[in-house]
Every structure is written in C-alpha cells, then in structure tokens.
Amino acid sequence: MWYKNILETIGNTPLVRLNKITRDVSATVLAKVETTNPGNSIKDRMAIKMIEDAERSGALKPGGTIIEGTSGNTGMGLAIAAVIKGYKCIFTTTDKQSKEKTDALRAFGAEVIVCPTNVDPEDPRSYYSVSSRLVRETPNAWKPNQYDNLSNSQAHYEQTGPEIWEQTEGRITHLVVGVGTGGTISGAGKYLKERNPGIQVWGIDTFGSVFKKYKETGIFDKDEIYPYITEGIGEDFLPQNVDFSVIDLFEKVTDKDAALTTREIARKEGIFAGNSAGAAVAGLLQLKDRLKPTDVVVIIFHDHGSRYMGKMYNDDWLRERGFLHDEKLTAKSILAK
Numbered sequence: 001m002w003y004k005n006i007l008e009t010i011g012n013t014p015l016v017r018l019n020k021i022t023r024d025v026s027a028t029v030l031a032k033v034e035t036t037n038p039g040n041s042i043k044d045r046m047a048i049k050m051i052e053d054a055e056r057s058g059a060l061k062p063g064g065t066i067i068e069g070t071s072g073n074t075g076m077g078l079a080i081a082a083v084i085k086g087y088k089c090i091f092t093t094t095d096k097q098s099k100e101k102t103d104a105l106r107a108f109g110a111e112v113i114v115c116p117t118n119v120d121p122e123d124p125r126s127y128y129s130v131s132s133r134l135v136r137e138t139p140n141a142w143k144p145n146q147y148d149n150l151s152n153s154q155a156h157y158e159q160t161g162p163e164i165w166e167q168t169e170g171r172i173t174h175l176v177v178g179v180g181t182g183g184t185i186s187g188a189g190k191y192l193k194e195r196n197p198g199i200q201v202w203g204i205d206t207f208g209s210v211f212k213k214y215k216e217t218g219i220f221d222k223d224e225i226y227p228y229i230t231e232g233i234g235e236d237f238l239p240q241n242v243d244f245s246v247i248d249l250f251e252k253v254t255d256k257d258a259a260l261t262t263r264e265i266a267r268k269e270g271i272f273a274g275n276s277a278g279a280a281v282a283g284l285l286q287l288k289d290r291l292k293p294t295d296v297v298v299i300i301f302h303d304h305g306s307r308y309m310g311k312m313y314n315d316d317w318l319r320e321r322g323f324l325h326d327e328k329l330t331a332k333s334i335l336a337k
C-alpha cells in the first residue's frame, strides 16, 4: 500500500496523552500532535484546501504563482503542494520569524522576501503590503489570503474537528488552541460544538494581540498592540477566520511562559513541538482550576520544534531575553567555573 504523493499523507495526526507536564491538572489532557504532517505543521491541511478550492473556482490557474504573506508554516504547506501541483511560490515574511522557517521554504524552491515586523499592516514595507503589490505586478498570480479565506477554517471543520471527535470517541469536553488566523479554532471548534454544544472552546492569545480584549468588550483596542516574541499566534487585526461566536474565552500567555513551557514539553513528554504548543499548555495550566477529573481536554500542537532551534530551544537566546534564571548546574557550567 502506498500514497500517490506526499499530499495524501496530510492529516490523521496522533492524539497523545500528556502525563507529566499536566501533573497538576485533574482532567485528562490530550495533545493533537500535528508535526507528522509533511510540512511538520497543521497548516498543511488548510494550504491544500485553499489551493484546491481556488483551482475549482478558477482563481488559481495551471502554472500560476502563489503569493502569500506567511510566517512559515502556511508557506510550507503551500510550497509542498506547489511542488506536486506545478505552481511557483513567492512568500513575504517578517524578520521576527526563525531563519529555520524561511530556509525550509527555500528548500522547496519558494522565493522568500523578508520584511520588517514593527511597521503597520498598511505601511508599504509590511509583509501584507509587499505581497499585495507582488500580486498586482505578477502575471497569473493568486493570493490565498489565509486570514480572510474561509477555506482555511473550512479545512479544520472538515478534517481536524472530525478527527478529534472520533479519536476521543466524542468524550472531548474542552478544546484549547493558539489563535493566529483563527482557522484552526473556528473550524474545529464549530464542528465539535455542532456534535456537542457543551464543549468549551478556549483560545490562547499573546500579550500584544487584540483578540482577548475584543472578545470580552467588543472593542478593537489599538493600545493592546505591541511587539511580542511568541510565534504563530496573536494578531494586530481581526482576521475573518476568527469566529468569535465559537470561542468561549481567550487566555493570554507571556512570551516567557510560552518559551519555557515549549521546552518543558520536550523534556517532560518527549514531544518536540513549536512555540504555540508551549503557549497553549501554559494557558491551560493557568486555567486548570476550571477543570474537573472527568473532563477531556484536547490541545493543538501546531508545529514542530525544529523550527525553533535558534530560539526557544537555544539557551543563549533565552538568556538574552532574561527568560532563563533558575539555571541548573550542567557539566558545561561546572567546567566553565
């Protein structure tokens, strides 16, 4: 038995119980580990869905160029699909993203343009503006626009949600998800709530992002926006893929807690996951008193730790940001004395 190509291996990711990191949580906590997708992230699911919907609608034509502003994971999904389906890819990204991520995109033949992080989305230098200009200037170009393209959340409504429902045999009581474009939480959350309206859907947000305040007050507060380190989640605008009616609450996690918890997942559970998995676990730990022993929590682990080798998994990087205080004695530190 074999797959016709690598795209057929997307999805059907494992659900793995967390044992040590969640020691103080009374509920059963399960991680949906999305690292086994071909691009090592959950974003493969929506990338292929956006492409195939665009092929059907005629927006993406044979031999076309896919142009997107992406922090890496969506780019990987698009780049892999483009290799198989014969499209070109140009991605704009920000200088905040790990070099590992942009190098990986180039490995699949994509062109990557790195733009400054700390400019307004409307600024002509922003990665949104640069990708829009390239779309206008490139013949036969298509911009998936992962933020507002509802094929994104639809992919999770059709796949991620049903997988979680089946893998938990309908026992899931809480879904905990880091929110970026909002596709994962809105699509999977909508499906799960249709099966059982009692399921709680908790979004994990960053300090520096607008989601939590908007959910709680209905106010888009520009004062909530400032630079932060956590990758993949939080936004400075409201993407159409965020369906606030599906999300019961948002919890904010600090950059430090997200980074340190990401490392702890590897050390305590043997799962090499990305930064938003750390944020989601840290957020769940903040909310643990709301859970009871019969609850079954599913946390999404969006991507793989290899993309963060120069960041959360690098002691010097952590130290420079003041995130590493309680350093234990190691062979190296003893020899250095």
Ligand code: PMP
Pocket: 043, 071, 073, 074, 178, 179, 180, 181, 182, 183, 184, 185, 231, 232, 233, 274, 275, 276, 277, 302, 303
């Ligand atoms: N974590 C990581 C690592 C991501 O790349 C993304 C996508 N931006 C998310 C979480 C958030 O997922 P979504 O865009 O579906 O909200």
